[in-house]
Amino acid sequence: MSSKIKKNIPLIDQHDKNFMYGGKFGGNFIPETLKKPIDDLTKLFAKLRKEKKFLKERDYFFQTYVGAPTPFIKLENLTDHLGGAQIYAKVVSEAKGGAHKIYGATVHCMIAKRAGKKYVVGDTGAGYAGKMLSMAAKKFGLKCKIFMGAKDIKRQRPNVEAIRKNGAEIVPVTTGSQTLVDAVSECMRYWVSNCDTTHMCVGSTVGPNIFIKICAWSTAQISRELIKQVQEEFGMIPSKLKLINCVGGGSSAAGFWNEFIDTSAQFIGVEAGGPRNSKLHAAPLTNGSKIGILHGAAQYVIQDKEGQIGSTESISAGLDYPGISPLHCFLKDTKRAKYTSASDEEALRAYQLVSKLENISPSLEPSHAFAEAIKLAPKLKSSEVIIVNSCGDSLKDKDIIKQKLGSYNR
Amino acid sequence: MRSKIAEVFDNCKKIKRPALITYTVAGDNTKNNSLKILNKISKHADILELGFAHNTPIADGGQIQESSHRAIKNGIKLKDVFQIVKKFKKNNPNKPIILMGYFNLIYQNGENNFLKNCKASGVDGLIVVDLPYPENKIFANKCKKKSINFIQLLSPTTSKERIKKIIKDSHDMIYYISMLSTTGGKLKVSPKNILKNYNRIKRINPKKNLVIGFGITNKTISSLKSANGLVVGSLLCKTITNSLKMRQNPVTNLDKVVYNLKNKIL
Numbered sequence: 001m002s003s004k005i006k007k008n009i010p011l012i013d014q015h016d017k018n019f020m021y022g023g024k025f026g027g028n029f030i031p032e033t034l035k036k037p038i039d040d041l042t043k044l045f046a047k048l049r050k051e052k053k054f055l056k057e058r059d060y061f062f063q064t065y066v067g068a069p070t071p072f073i074k075l076e077n078l079t080d081h082l083g084g085a086q087i088y089a090k091v092v093s094e095a096k097g098g099a100h101k102i103y104g105a106t107v108h109c110m111i112a113k114r115a116g117k118k119y120v121v122g123d124t125g126a127g128y129a130g131k132m133l134s135m136a137a138k139k140f141g142l143k144c145k146i147f148m149g150a151k152d153i154k155r156q157r158p159n160v161e162a163i164r165k166n167g168a169e170i171v172p173v174t175t176g177s178q179t180l181v182d183a184v185s186e187c188m189r190y191w192v193s194n195c196d197t198t199h200m201c202v203g204s205t206v207g208p209n210i211f212i213k214i215c216a217w218s219t220a221q222i223s224r225e226l227i228k229q230v231q232e233e234f235g236m237i238p239s240k241l242k243l244i245n246c247v248g249g250g251s252s253a254a255g256f257w258n259e260f261i262d263t264s265a266q267f268i269g270v271e272a273g274g275p276r277n278s279k280l281h282a283a284p285l286t287n288g289s290k291i292g293i294l295h296g297a298a299q300y301v302i303q304d305k306e307g308q309i310g311s312t313e314s315i316s317a318g319l320d321y322p323g324i325s326p327l328h329c330f331l332k333d334t335k336r337a338k339y340t341s342a343s344d345e346e347a348l349r350a351y352q353l354v355s356k357l358e359n360i361s362p363s364l365e366p367s368h369a370f371a372e373a374i375k376l377a378p379k380l381k382s383s384e385v386i387i388v389n390s391c392g393d394s395l396k397d398k399d400i401i402k403q404k405l406g407s408y409n410r
Numbered sequence: 411m412r413s414k415i416a417e418v419f420d421n422c423k424k425i426k427r428p429a430l431i432t433y434t435v436a437g438d439n440t441k442n443n444s445l446k447i448l449n450k451i452s453k454h455a456d457i458l459e460l461g462f463a464h465n466t467p468i469a470d471g472g473q474i475q476e477s478s479h480r481a482i483k484n485g486i487k488l489k490d491v492f493q494i495v496k497k498f499k500k501n502n503p504n505k506p507i508i509l510m511g512y513f514n515l516i517y518q519n520g521e522n523n524f525l526k527n528c529k530a531s532g533v534d535g536l537i538v539v540d541l542p543y544p545e546n547k548i549f550a551n552k553c554k555k556k557s558i559n560f561i562q563l564l565s566p567t568t569s570k571e572r573i574k575k576i577i578k579d580s581h582d583m584i585y586y587i588s589m590l591s592t593t594g595g596k597l598k599v600s601p602k603n604i605l606k607n608y609n610r611i612k613r614i615n616p617k618k619n620l621v622i623g624f625g626i627t628n629k630t631i632s633s634l635k636s637a638n639g640l641v642v643g644s645l646l647c648k649t650i651t652n653s654l655k656m657r658q659n660p661v662t663n664l665d666k667v668v669y670n671l672k673n674k675i676l
Binding site: 018027028029030031032033034035036037175176181182185188189192193194195196290292293294295296303305306307308309 | 464465466467468469470471475479482487488512513514515516517518519539540541542543545562563564565566567568569572587590591592595
């Protein structure tokens with residue numbers, strides 16, 4: 001049975017009574033101990049998202065603290081260079097801290113305050129979710145602990161330093177592949193032991209249903225701004241519009257597309273293809289992975305026949321995750337969005353071209369999305385519009401870029 | 411017909427002691443050794459839990475993670491787990507075995523296929539860590555039809571209303587998690603308080619067999635012996651880890667540890 005997207009219902013609410021999207025994706029596959037804290041959080045969030053005061057507070061912090069709206073710009077040089085569709089960028093990396101993770105972090109801290117919790121814990125891959133949570137925690141007066149894979153701690157040094165500077169504790173995770181997947185597991189384990197005093201923030205649109213909801217509800221700010229900016233720029237929503245976004249867990253893409261669900265805009269998600277000659281792609285949607293259960297939710301996930309979760313490899317720590325948000329599984333199944341992948345090499349070349357021609361410097365995650373835009377644009381007419389979500393700033397990748405390309409100029 | 415699990419509890423109640431339930435991981439440290447371990451410790455233990463390892467466990471502490479890691483590294487597959495059970499049951503047909511693990515492995519194996527394999531190898535019960543009530547209802551019913559015990563968990567965070575519902579739907583054994591922790595955490599609640607919670611649950615339906623697990627060691631086990639059963643897992647996994655480090659035989663060391671545990675609850 002194929003599922004359908006319902007009109008006029010927020011994407012995050014299109015689940016059944018078991019919190020499954022399309023009857024197949026998501027749910028709450030959690031230990032009994034977490035049942036109550038997750039129920040409590042689910043009820044609290046349902047209340048808060050309807051509460052005028054809470055919404056006003058959110059808007060206030062997004063405007064004065066995060067910095068809204070983030071710029072929407074035309075990439076004139078890149079458009080001319082490629083000759084084809086007009087290319088635009090939503091420069092979300094201009095938000096406080098340099099990436100979209102600030103939206104979820106801010107909202108989680110607001111919720112933690114309301115729940116009367118004094119501690120927040122979170123996972124991080126590229127280090128952005130951790131950096132933003134540590135920043136927001138500091139602002140809201142909460143104590144913060146960040147779980148991060150030991151491999152990621154080494155390769156995302158600038159963000160690690162930022163987390164420490166914000167006064168948060170970093171817990172290195174040395175189990176498994178020592179990347180995001182292990183950081184999320186360890187963070188959930190920590191929450192199992194400390195759920196009475198601690199609020200957990202999942203850094204992306206993954207995990208038990210409520211975390212998917214909170215995250216996507218927060219990043220939806222991106223498309224709330226964008227839909228207005230698009231209407232101002234074109235006087236309408238262009239009939240041939242492509243919204244291209246990288247997907248790891250899928251938080252920025254969910255937010256980038258949310259307000260456009262009921263429009264004719266095309267959605268393209270770009271997964272991490274990994275090194276050209278590697279088989280360890282972090283691309284469960286592109287490569288037709290089977291449905292499995294990871295971190296409390298059913299989703300397409302890289303795994304072996306037995307059900308052991310597979311390892312992945314990507315130049316971009318933020319996309320280096322074997323699973324993918326149940327929301328994106330649902331968007332894929334309903335054919336509302338298309339998914340493809342870009343290799344490490346393509347992402348690096350895209351980074352190089354964009355940062356050379358334009359006054360923006362996307363991190364390696366959105367460079368995957370730019371790689372797809374660069375591939376597509378020359379094939380399209382100049383009446384067509386591509387918007388790329390430039391959701392992260394390259395500063396955190398300076399070590400990798402220097403190593404791969406010889407220099408990092410900023 | 412009473413299940414073998416129910417019979418164990420009947421017998422233990424007669425002699426007024428709790429059932430001793432052990433947890434080890436299938437394939438730790440080798441497939442052969444884990445079978446040898448089961449054969450040895452079954453002389454002291456009343457029910458044997460056998461973990462089928464998963465590489466992204468969200469509720470296990472360090473000790474069990476290490477055991478699971480070893481087992482997976484040794485190439486353990488579900489079919490090996492069933493082989494171990496089958497071989498064990500051949501010599502110990504009346505000793506109940508409970509498989510414990512995460513749902514994804516069952517899901518990939520196919521629920522019906524998995525249960526067929528359980529039945530064929532002689533598995534008596536199942537604990538699925540990440541399949542809570544009420545999402546587990548359909549699967550629990552499938553288990554019941556095959557006369558396999560589906561064992562539900564209760565935790566200190568489980569509300570009274572929920573406890574009542576879970577107990578009502580439970581089979582022959584219910585597992586009470588002693589504290590907010592992953593497996594093998596240090597006991598951060600006093601045994602007295604654990605028993606207070608335990609008795610509160612027990613009063614809802616005194617006939618149900620309720621066992622306590624998480625954080626139980628040779629130091630704490632005797633103070634909890636008024637329960638229907640006590641589960642020891644991480645201590646056993648740790649014993650294997652330490653034996654390997656000291657180049658000692660994990661099988662004989664584990665035998666000693668379980669023997670000592672048993673003596674503390676007699």
